[in-house]
Amino acid sequence: MSENDPVLRIRGLEKEFRAGFLWRRRFKAIDKVDLEVGRGSVFGLLGPNGAGKTTLIKILLGLVRGHGGTAEVFGLPAGSSESRRRVGYLPEAHRLPNYLTGWQVMVLFGMLAGRPRKDVERRAPALLERVGMLKDAQRKVKEYSKGMQQRLGLAQALIHEPEIVFLDEPTDGVDPVGRMTIREMVQDLKEAGVTVFLNSHLLMEVEMICDRVVIMDRGRILREGTIEELTPRTGSVRFEVREIPADLEQVIDGLGDLRHTDARSFELDITGDEQIDAAIDRLRARGVTITSITPRKLSLEQSFIDLVQGERR
Amino acid sequence: MNVTILKALLEDARQQVLDNMVFRLMVVLLIVPISFTFLVGFGEERITILFGMWEIDYQTFLETFGGPPMEIGEVGHFFIQGVQEVFINFFGGTVGIIFCVAATAFFVPRMMEKGSADTLFSKPVSRATLLLARYFTGILFVAILAAVLVLGMFLGFWVTSGYSDPGFLWGALTLVYLYSLIHAFSIMVATWTRSSVAAILLSLMLFVISGGIHRTWMGMQWASNQELLTSLRKVESADVSEAEREEQEEAHGVVQVLMTTLEILHYTLPKTTDADVITAMLRRTLSGLGPVLEDHDYDVVVEDHPTGFAPEGASLDAFPEQTALWRADDGGAVRFRVEERPQVESGPSIRRRLRPLQARAAAQDFLDSVDSRTDPDLPARRETVRISGVQAHTVRWQEDLDGVWTDREAVFLTFAEGYYRLEIDLPAATLSEEERDEWREAFLEGITLGSEQFMDPSTWYRRQFDWGSPLAFNAFFSIGSSLAFASLMLALAWLRIRTVDF
Numbered sequence: 001m002s003e004n005d006p007v008l009r010i011r012g013l014e015k016e017f018r019a020g021f022l023w024r025r026r027f028k029a030i031d032k033v034d035l036e037v038g039r040g041s042v043f044g045l046l047g048p049n050g051a052g053k054t055t056l057i058k059i060l061l062g063l064v065r066g067h068g069g070t071a072e073v074f075g076l077p078a079g080s081s082e083s084r085r086r087v088g089y090l091p092e093a094h095r096l097p098n099y100l101t102g103w104q105v106m107v108l109f110g111m112l113a114g115r116p117r118k119d120v121e122r123r124a125p126a127l128l129e130r131v132g133m134l135k136d137a138q139r140k141v142k143e144y145s146k147g148m149q150q151r152l153g154l155a156q157a158l159i160h161e162p163e164i165v166f167l168d169e170p171t172d173g174v175d176p177v178g179r180m181t182i183r184e185m186v187q188d189l190k191e192a193g194v195t196v197f198l199n200s201h202l203l204m205e206v207e208m209i210c211d212r213v214v215i216m217d218r219g220r221i222l223r224e225g226t227i228e229e230l231t232p233r234t235g236s237v238r239f240e241v242r243e244i245p246a247d248l249e250q251v252i253d254g255l256g257d258l259r260h261t262d263a264r265s266f267e268l269d270i271t272g273d274e275q276i277d278a279a280i281d282r283l284r285a286r287g288v289t290i291t292s293i294t295p296r297k298l299s300l301e302q303s304f305i306d307l308v309q310g311e312r313r
Numbered sequence: 314m315n316v317t318i319l320k321a322l323l324e325d326a327r328q329q330v331l332d333n334m335v336f337r338l339m340v341v342l343l344i345v346p347i348s349f350t351f352l353v354g355f356g357e358e359r360i361t362i363l364f365g366m367w368e369i370d371y372q373t374f375l376e377t378f379g380g381p382p383m384e385i386g387e388v389g390h391f392f393i394q395g396v397q398e399v400f401i402n403f404f405g406g407t408v409g410i411i412f413c414v415a416a417t418a419f420f421v422p423r424m425m426e427k428g429s430a431d432t433l434f435s436k437p438v439s440r441a442t443l444l445l446a447r448y449f450t451g452i453l454f455v456a457i458l459a460a461v462l463v464l465g466m467f468l469g470f471w472v473t474s475g476y477s478d479p480g481f482l483w484g485a486l487t488l489v490y491l492y493s494l495i496h497a498f499s500i501m502v503a504t505w506t507r508s509s510v511a512a513i514l515l516s517l518m519l520f521v522i523s524g525g526i527h528r529t530w531m532g533m534q535w536a537s538n539q540e541l542l543t544s545l546r547k548v549e550s551a552d553v554s555e556a557e558r559e560e561q562e563e564a565h566g567v568v569q570v571l572m573t574t575l576e577i578l579h580y581t582l583p584k585t586t587d588a589d590v591i592t593a594m595l596r597r598t599l600s601g602l603g604p605v606l607e608d609h610d611y612d613v614v615v616e617d618h619p620t621g622f623a624p625e626g627a628s629l630d631a632f633p634e635q636t637a638l639w640r641a642d643d644g645g646a647v648r649f650r651v652e653e654r655p656q657v658e659s660g661p662s663i664r665r666r667l668r669p670l671q672a673r674a675a676a677q678d679f680l681d682s683v684d685s686r687t688d689p690d691l692p693a694r695r696e697t698v699r700i701s702g703v704q705a706h707t708v709r710w711q712e713d714l715d716g717v718w719t720d721r722e723a724v725f726l727t728f729a730e731g732y733y734r735l736e737i738d739l740p741a742a743t744l745s746e747e748e749r750d751e752w753r754e755a756f757l758e759g760i761t762l763g764s765e766q767f768m769d770p771s772t773w774y775r776r777q778f779d780w781g782s783p784l785a786f787n788a789f790f791s792i793g794s795s796l797a798f799a800s801l802m803l804a805l806a807w808l809r810i811r812t813v814d815f
Binding site for chain 2: 017061
């Protein structure tokens with residue numbers, strides 16, 4: 001497998017669950033999904049509850065079986081022992097063995113991933129330190145708070161130096177400082193060439209750290225693209241100034257509609273960059289001090305809601 | 314499987330066991346029987362409590378509380394074996410197993426819970442390996458407890474009572490064996506239901522039901538044997554009416570179905586009640602305790618060598634194909650053999666085959682033949698004696714054997730399937746007549762012959778059960794079929810876990 005080959009390749013993936021009396025009720029969790037993910041990217045997986053995000057990850061990890069289509073990780077069948085050896089996973093609402101200490105969890109899962117004990121013990125302190133759990137490593141998991149368990153879960157997912165990491169709601173229950181640490185760790189992983197597959201409901205977080213995003217609903221991929229592609233400019237520009245002049249409307253007259261004002265900022269619907277330059281010239285000529293200019297974009301959240309609601313209509 | 318993964322699973326199993334609250338509780342509970350063995354000593358003549366703080370001699374104890382008639386020197390061992398029986402077979406083999414099943418039933422459901430399963434099963438370890446790891450974690454749980462109990466009691470009896478029976482250590486293995494059968498079923502239920510409660514309840518049901526089925530089957534076999542013995546006695550003593558025989562043989566249709574069902578269940582389910590029988594057998598084999606001569610086919614047991622005699626070569630091992638032979642330094646000899654074995658069949662053929670073997674007739678024929686060899690002043694005489702409650706016919710005479718006047722005796726006995734002949738030669742000068750009679754009586758008392766009719770089902774079953782017995786009573790079959798059941802349960806569990814979606 002060459003460096004440029006996708007680490008993850010999915011073709012026509014389907015998964016149907018059966019439930020109810022005599023398993024007669026059927027539910028399609030994944031419906032003809034095609035996807036490719038390149039090495040060293042941070043890939044966001046978005047979708048409402050029941051969209052099939054977790055099922056997709058579980059198929060790739062061999063936790064859900066009996067699917068249609070093909071799914072390959074590193075060119076190997078998804079779920080095979082060899083592919084799992086190269087994968088790290090932090091499940092949503094995971095439960096670590098509560099009879100073990102944090103340190104023992106690291107050793108157990110590292111060794112289960114096939115790494116010699118010495119390697120695991122050499123790598124574990126740095127990882128525990130990175131997630132802020134080193135000082136609590138000798139305490140039993142049952143004594144940990146939810147956030148601590150989440151941070152330990154992330155550390156165990158990375159103990160065997162995986163080449164691709166699936167993080168399902170990694171910041172769930174983690175405080176803001178912890179979240180920032182996790183974001184930094186994802187960034188570090190990306191820089192180290194590790195592919196990160198992020199499943200989160202916190203769209204701001206996804207927007208901040210993901211290179212590419214897939215939006216799923218009802219088992220299907222609705223849209224795939226970069227953050228830029230999914231968050232187009234709205235055409236509005238926000239000006240932040242030291243003081244709004246009393247004759248603002250006259251100053252910017254003819255440049256675009258004034259959408260919003262408050263004491264130190266206003267938004268202007270502008271059609272092109274020339275008009276932004278013109279607005280800056282007029283404001284400066286009027287003696288207004290400009291502190292910031294931000295072209296307004298559609299937020300990922302708004303883009304996501306528009307897409308899902310549009311699809312369901 | 315990768316050695317690193319195996320090490321990880323072993324370490325996980327160890328931690329899971331040591332952290333278990335029930336395990337800790339049971340370790341504390343084990344202190345009771347172990348302390349008992351250290352604090353209460355059973356000496357040759359008395360019971361010593363708290364290293365000599367109190368002492369009770371056996372005579373006083375037996376007079377106060379009663380007990381079976383036995384030599385004072387044997388009482389200590391009797392008590393020790395009683396204590397071992399109570400703690401290993403009853404507390405360990407029933408209450409202990411129930412506790413352990415309840416304490417370990419959650420291993421698999423917890424592993425399969427959402428959240429736990431995701432983390433564990435995403436690792437590059439096969440599902441079958443993880444399932445087996447949980448199975449062996451349970452085994453480790455019980456193995457540690459059983460080893461602590463048995464070793465602790467062994468040391469206690471050794472230190473305080475000076476009693477050392479390495480065969481007792483087999484008790485630990487049997488507890489593990491018994492638990493491994495039930496635990497396999499518990500694992501199977503747990504994988505299909507993902508419920509600890511279902512695993513506990515159904516496993517306990519299996520434990521109770523299989524025990525009930527085997528005891529009922531044992532009773533059925535015993536009753537059938539009793540019926541056969543009764544019919545044989547009738548054959549020997551009087552005619553049995555054809556109508557009565559037919560009535561006995563005719564089983565009602567429904568009863569027949571029930572009996573067949575019982576047979577099927579007995580052969581299919583794990584033979585949990587055999588565990589302590591197997592222990593006793595292993596223990597007897599290892600410690601060398603038990604009868605010096607035993608043959609199940611002919612239903613004969615000789616408890617001890619005749620006093621002053623030693624077995625010759627491997628003649629006891631070759632019994633009943635060859636004569637069992639003991640010799641004394643003074644030229645005395647004891648021979649015990651089976652003359653001819655009639656084929657046991659139901660119906661009038663039994664009568665036809667046994668009649669020529671009647672002991673009385675044989676003894677009379679022998680008396681006639683031996684007359685010419687005896688001292689005319691001391692003619693041969695025929696007497697009756699009772700061996701193990703069964704009437705035997707004996708011919709006693711004196712004869713010059715290579716220049717030594719010897720008291721000779723030939724005992725004839727038919728019972729059940731056997732026709733036995735016992736010959737005793739005692740040089741006349743060695744013992745007085747009174748001493749000879751005492752010697753003879755002691756030896757004959759140690760022979761249990763055709764005693765099955767006096768045994769309760771459990772004792773009878775233990776007598777039948779052996780490594781070389783027929784299938785129904787064969788120890789290898791019991792262990793093999795029970796392990797096959799456990800393997801089937803694990804295979805069903807694997808079938809479930811390999812297809813389940815987490």
